[in-house]
Structure formats: structure tokens, C-alpha cells
Amino acid sequence: MREIKTERLIIRPLTVNDAEDAFEWLSDPVVNRFMPYAPYENVGQVKEWISGIKDEENHFGFELAATGKVIGSGDVEFDSENNAYHLGYNLNRAFWGQGYATEAAKALIQWAYKNAGARDFVTCHAVVNTVSKKVLQKCGFRFEKNGQYSRFDGSEIFDALYYSLHLD
Numbered sequence: 742m743r744e745i746k747t748e749r750l751i752i753r754p755l756t757v758n759d760a761e762d763a764f765e766w767l768s769d770p771v772v773n774r775f776m777p778y779a780p781y782e783n784v785g786q787v788k789e790w791i792s793g794i795k796d797e798e799n800h801f802g803f804e805l806a807a808t809g810k811v812i813g814s815g816d817v818e819f820d821s822e823n824n825a826y827h828l829g830y831n832l833n834r835a836f837w838g839q840g841y842a843t844e845a846a847k848a849l850i851q852w853a854y855k856n857a858g859a860r861d862f863v864t865c866h867a868v869v870n871t872v873s874k875k876v877l878q879k880c881g882f883r884f885e886k887n888g889q890y891s892r893f894d895g896s897e898i899f900d901a902l903y904y905s906l907h908l909d
């Protein structure tokens with residue numbers, strides 16, 4: 742079952758029909774500020790990305806139940822290096838500060854727990870990305886260690902905080 746209903750969201754796989762909505766956040770340099778990849782330049786690139794998403798990536802769009810608009814996306818993909826599921830999320834800037842990321846992140850964790858047998862989760866955020874820190878704390882993540890990650894093109898290195906979450 743790849744659909745999760747929360748209070749305000751329908752969390753389900755993205756389709757190419759969502760590309761225009763997804764372009765709104767994927768092309769936004771502010772949303773992209775701490776992402777390893779460059780902002781998307783056109784809707785065609787977004788369609789290509791969506792078409793290439795594999796089931797095992799467990800990548801879901803966050804659709805607003807009230808309007809049908811897709812306002813963000815996130816994933817809980819198995820990370821064999823850490824033997825845990827890696828959580829990630831991005832949201833259209835026009836919808837920040839309304840609790841959507843927290844609502845979606847909690848639902849993704851529960852989905853992976855019930856449907857993929859996930860018990861251990863990991864994630865990280867750039868030190869200065871304090872909003873993401875709040876989302877993770879509300880989901881129950883605990884700080885593990887300091888580290889760094891870099892943009893894919895090597896143009897920037899981010900100091901980062903790494904977290905884990907274990908559910909019995």
C-alpha cells in the first residue's frame with residue numbers, strides 16, 4: 742500500500758502529472774540551499790527525475806488533500822551502509838511553517854515501520870538548517886555525531902549533524 746492519509750495530506754508516489762507542482766520547489770534556490778544537487782532548470786528535468794524514481798526509493802509526494810496540489814516530497818530509502826532507512830524531505834516555500842513537513846515525516850516513518858519492517862532510521866541536516874532540526878526532533882530523532890557532506894559538484898561543503906531513530 743503506497744498511499745498514506747494524514748490529517749491534511751495524501752502521501753503517495755509522484756507521477757509526471759505532478760511535475761509542474763514539483764518544479765516550484767525543485768527550482769527554488771532557497772529550498773535547494775542545503776541540497777547536494779543543483780536547482781532544476783525546467784519542468785522536463787523534473788519529469789525525467791520522476792520517471793526514474795524506483796519503488797525501492799520509497800519516494801512520496803505530499804498532496805494537499807484540500808486542493809490536490811503537491812507541495813513537497815520525501816523519502817525513506819534503505820541505506821545499506823547504515824543498515825537503516827534514510828529520511829529526507831523538501832517542501833514548497835509557500836507552505837513552510839504550517840507543520841506539513843513534520844506531519845509528512847512522521848507518516849513516512851510509520852509507513853516504513855509497518856510496510857517495510859523498518860526499525861532504524863538515520864538522517865542529517867546542515868548545522869545552520871535549524872528548521873530541519875526541529876522537524877527531526879519532533880519525529881523523535883536523536884543526535885549521533887557531527888560530520889560533513891558536499892554538493893555533488895564539489896562546490897560547497899556543509900557542516901552537518903547526523904541523527905538516528907530506533908523504534909521497537
Ligand SMILES: CC(C)(COP(=O)(O)OP(=O)(O)OC[C@H]1O[C@@H](n2cnc3c(N)ncnc32)[C@H](O)[C@@H]1OP(=O)(O)O)[C@@H](O)C(=O)NCCC(=O)NCCS
Binds near residue numbers: 830831832843870873
Ligand atoms: C525543512 C522543511 C521541509 C520544513 O518544512 P515545514 O513544513 O516548514 O516544517 P514545519 O512547519 O513542520 O516546522 C518545523 C518547525 O520549524 C519552524 N519553521 C518552519 N519554517 C520556518 C522558517 N522559515 N523560519 C523559522 N522557523 C520555521 C516551524 O514553526 C516549526 O517550529 P516549532 O517546532 O517551534 O513549531 C522546509 O523548511 C524545507 O523544505 N526546507 C528546505 C529543504 C530542506 O532543508 N530539507 C531538509 C534537508 S535536511
